Amino acid sequence: MGQIQQKLQIIPLGGMGEIGKNMTVIRFGDDIIVIDCGLMFPEDDMLGIDLVIPDITYLLDNQELIKAIVLTHGHEDHIGALPYVLKQLNVPVYGTRLTLGILEGKLKESNVPITNLIPVKAGDEIQIGIFKVGFIHVSHSIADSVALAIETPLGMIVHTGDFKFDQTPVDGKVTDFHKLAQLGDQGVLVLLADSTNAEHPGYTLSEKSVGITFDENYSNAHGRIIIASFSSNIHRIQQAIDTAYKYKRKVTILGRSMINVVTIASELGYLMIPEGILIDIDEMKNYPPSDIVIITTGSQGESMSSLTRMAMSDHRKVDIIPNDTIIISATPIPGNEKMVSRTVDYLLRQGAEVIYEKTSGAHVSGHASQEELKLMFNLIRPKFFIPVHGQFRHLVKHSKLAQELGMPKENIFIADNGHVLEFSPEKSGIVGKVPAGIVLVDGLGVGDVGNIVLRDRRQLSQEGILIVVMTIDKESGSVLDGPDIVSRGFVYVRESEQLMDEAKIKVRQTLEKCELNNVTEWAMIKSNVRDTLSKYLYEKTRRRPMILPIIMEV
């Protein structure tokens, strides 16, 4: 119990310089709490990877110190790594009811036993180890989101979670300005705040503005209405349903995750569904198209989603028909632009009306824009500031906003994942680094795909593979069968017979040369074959496929 343990440490393990896998460690002495535990979707060059979770080496090394994981809300980038992390860490998890409801579904799917989930509600203050954690209601694109006020022996930490200041939220519950103001009055040591929209000037529009757009779209529609959105955006779904009720339309919910979330949210009372408005997909045929609303997944053009399947005429039960009005109530997440664009094209080709443009009003962000970020900053008036949740450019922008408001630059820390930020009465700043990084999940494998496998996948994806097999006599070293060449992903062999024949000749010549020069070591033979073939193929095709010589011995 040395001196170091009297210091307050904040250690981001994810969400710094990236959008996703948000996770932050708060440590004082021998007490740790962890804020959020999210996943990230793979980068384009992480071929075949399903998702990315934070490296939790630091947590495993300090397991016995962890008092709890505290969740701000139920989005994947805040809770999605828990099915993996809870297999390794047995700690209590605090969250609001909807957050835990969504988490439970995920844990069940992954066969993780559900123990130790502790529900809280906005307004609660709970002692967790040495920390007193207050939960503060904030608006966001998922219901039941909270910011955290964490009282430590050295001062108050405020973590905003994801938030916006919606003045007319759908459920009438505004972000708890009063509590935030009160915290600012009492004095806050460190503010950690959401930087996702730090590049957006002005204010983010109210979620209610989407309801107004829905109303216009519904009143103009002559046939079915199909709305694609994020399943977690309960208030969006609520507005789609409310508008259906107003226009006397029935509602069908499609898509696995949409059905899951609607079920959980209505069970928990976050979604109010008018009696009798929901109908099953098979009942749709009993109603004219003008009496139907379909709420579905697929707003990101995901290949397996319901909307994409409909667009490609590949859905089991729903075909797009002319007169359908399709509302894509989302903007593409960076990287998904082309998939969404393709979906829109296919829908239009089927004769549907498609509402998708940014200017259509069918989507608003869940994150605070610049003026809201400034408001949060001015309410909290922290001594130190750590912008979180964003790529480096978002963090830089957020830091500049704080400086515009008079924050000295030296009191702002733009940290990397793993940086140890230490706060003590004497001195504050980045004092070190703990292990942090990415763990790749591919199917059932967690961490078994690393850089070497990815490098191979990249080469295979670009140029394919050539396998050269030969059977060699153990005694004489002479070739008994082969060399045979098999290729995949390189050229269409039927149309490149000459190339493949010549390649085989090149290999045979190389083998002869090896024999002549008494090269008998397999590694050397293989290396010679690889070099000759690689050079030959590059000359002929300007491609560098992976070349894999295999020697069998009898």
Added chain:
Amino acid sequence: MGQIQQKLQIIPLGGMGEIGKNMTVIRFGDDIIVIDCGLMFPEDDMLGIDLVIPDITYLLDNQELIKAIVLTHGHEDHIGALPYVLKQLNVPVYGTRLTLGILEGKLKESNVPITNLIPVKAGDEIQIGIFKVGFIHVSHSIADSVALAIETPLGMIVHTGDFKFDQTPVDGKVTDFHKLAQLGDQGVLVLLADSTNAEHPGYTLSEKSVGITFDENYSNAHGRIIIASFSSNIHRIQQAIDTAYKYKRKVTILGRSMINVVTIASELGYLMIPEGILIDIDEMKNYPPSDIVIITTGSQGESMSSLTRMAMSDHRKVDIIPNDTIIISATPIPGNEKMVSRTVDYLLRQGAEVIYEKTSGAHVSGHASQEELKLMFNLIRPKFFIPVHGQFRHLVKHSKLAQELGMPKENIFIADNGHVLEFSPEKSGIVGKVPAGIVLVDGLGVGDVGNIVLRDRRQLSQEGILIVVMTIDKESGSVLDGPDIVSRGFVYVRESEQLMDEAKIKVRQTLEKCELNNVTEWAMIKSNVRDTLSKYLYEKTRRRPMILPIIMEV
């Protein structure tokens, strides 16, 4: 010489339902001219493909009828397929001087003999076969762009090429409104018009507005200024140089394509470079940073480009230093958003000031927005309208704009590549289809990579490959060596020894079962091995690598 040949046909071979590989055939009787011959950059799922060109089967089948290829401007999506197409077709190519200058460079690089390039200038009218082709000056993001007025026995066709109505162009030459108005007065049968920006309301800003932004940026900069832009945007480069002259800075040009285009454009007089302003990269050290402007490639975050290399500290001669001001004078082409974003992050991490936001004014589009498209339409007042150059949604939007202006829907044709649009005094419309599609270029291979190879690359990229090799006795059918399993891109083998050992046991069991059941046919043995292994690996890993059994025989 039947009746059919008296009809006018318009056949798009590219650019319909896609951004790129623009190419349109105009045919009357036995006379064909081809407008543009562009390439397209590969879609995300075209793994390893360098570029995509149009299928020109129709042109090869009608070779002797082709009087010329006529170019509207020198962008890749309008001329980029010529190095491939001119290897197969020997026809004259008409274009303005800058367009042909850029084309010549490309032909040289590809070792295509340069013959039959015929320079024209805006204002020219040239008889080509039965057609009289007029070249009309238009503003676009490359200098020397033209629209085409094609006089045919059945009426006038106007093809806009890519255009915008810039009221204050950098070179002072406005789009030839007068000629367009005159054509409209005389009567136009068919208008084909650029749809790229059909979703953008209002007007596209003048190129000159970027110059004003440059001026502000230069006057605020304390260190070097680095501007990344498209090399073909001569007027952008002109403004960067002019502003450098005003602020007494020297200019270094970096990046292969930037150097090429600047050389050609200044030789041809399209770029005016003040005496003594250009310095070599190695001379930069003789000047303080505040006297330097670097104009470079890399505005799309391309991995091999100069700016990206600088960002990654991987450039041979230029390191980013704090106080550098980097202006990314372009917006990301759809699909490049993440690469640009990553470049910005790396530049910021090196302490540079980076100007990249849409709202920064450092870029304007080269394509007409909605009000300009309406103006073009109202000037030309065509009888029939074919929106071109755009994804399906752009074509639909452009068609709706035309309908708003009073065009009857039945006079608008949204065509696919290959559709034959026929116009005759009696009847006009889509009458058939000719071969059209994509040809993939991979290294030196043109068309040797097709769906099967791509499908293999996709599977390899996602899950890797397992190769199972065994040597079998020709006589007895018993296994002499193996089975050996080699994998690439599947799992990190050193950490998955148990999995690989068990896989080998599974294969051995399968072989024994085959022997027991007198299965001796190789195809059957291979298929059994593949099935068993695939099932086993999916169970253990939820992955489906490609499995390639190879049997050697001695």
